[in-house]
Amino acid sequence: MQIVVFVAIVLISTYIGIVLAKKYIRKENFYIDLLAFCNTTFTEINFTQNKLKKIIEQNINYYKKDFKLFLNLYKRYLDGEVNKENFDNAVCKNFEFLTEQEIKKIVTFFINIGKVDADNELNNLDIFKKDIKGTLDDASTKKRQFVPMIIKLSILVGIGIAILII
Numbered sequence: 001m002q003i004v005v006f007v008a009i010v011l012i013s014t015y016i017g018i019v020l021a022k023k024y025i026r027k028e029n030f031y032i033d034l035l036a037f038c039n040t041t042f043t044e045i046n047f048t049q050n051k052l053k054k055i056i057e058q059n060i061n062y063y064k065k066d067f068k069l070f071l072n073l074y075k076r077y078l079d080g081e082v083n084k085e086n087f088d089n090a091v092c093k094n095f096e097f098l099t100e101q102e103i104k105k106i107v108t109f110f111i112n113i114g115k116v117d118a119d120n121e122l123n124n125l126d127i128f129k130k131d132i133k134g135t136l137d138d139a140s141t142k143k144r145q146f147v148p149m150i151i152k153l154s155i156l157v158g159i160g161i162a163i164l165i166i
Contacts, residue, residue, distance in 0.1 A: 002166050005162070005165070005166060006162040006166055009158050009161055009162040009165065010155060010158035010159055010162055011158070012158065013154045013155065013157050013158025013161065014151065014154050014155050014158060016154055017150050017151045017153065017154020017155065017157075018151060018154075020150050020154070021146070021147040021150040021151055022097075023096075023097040024097075024139070024142055024143040024146050024147050025143060025147065026066055026097045027097045027098065027139045027142075027143070028136070028139045028140050028143045029064050029066060029067075030064075030066045030067055030070075030095070030097070030098070031132060031135055031136035031139050032136060033063040033064055033066070033067035034067060034106070034132055034136075035129060035132050035133060035136055036062070036063070037059070037063065037067070037071075038125055038128060038129045038132060039129065040055065040059055041055055041113075041125060042122060042125045042126070042129070045118055045121055045122060045125070046118075046122055049118065051114075052078070052113060052114045053075070053078055056071050056074070056075055056078075057075075060072070066094075066095065069094060070091065070094075070095065073087060073090050073091060073094070074087070074110055077110075077111075084111060087107065087111075088103075088107050091103050091106070091107055102135070105131075109124075109128050112124075113125075
């Protein structure tokens, strides 16, 4: 019976560690998809001159869950279903793994995309891609550092609690 309790406590603490570590994984995946979206949009605007809405509709299924949700929220904004404030609030609510500053930067970029001529748009996309690449590198570094550490610590905490209880 003690072994079952011991294993249960360790499994529960490990699960909590995995949940905490998901923040870093989700953040990295979001930025990977955001960078891919910027690259796709750059190419589409440069060569095919497709409209932003069409670019999103053609490519939305290539992205992971979080970025797909972001693009769906953005499409609702483009369609006029939500205003800027509601779009901003929805992003803050659904993307808690991003900081307020990151959300503001991303929302501002998406609100302003498509409002200038193609050459300026490509220039803006290029600047934003460089910024996102730096943020992605930072998110990847943090994920490599913290995810294994969080999981190992949660296992150790679980073992420690189990030993104290038993």
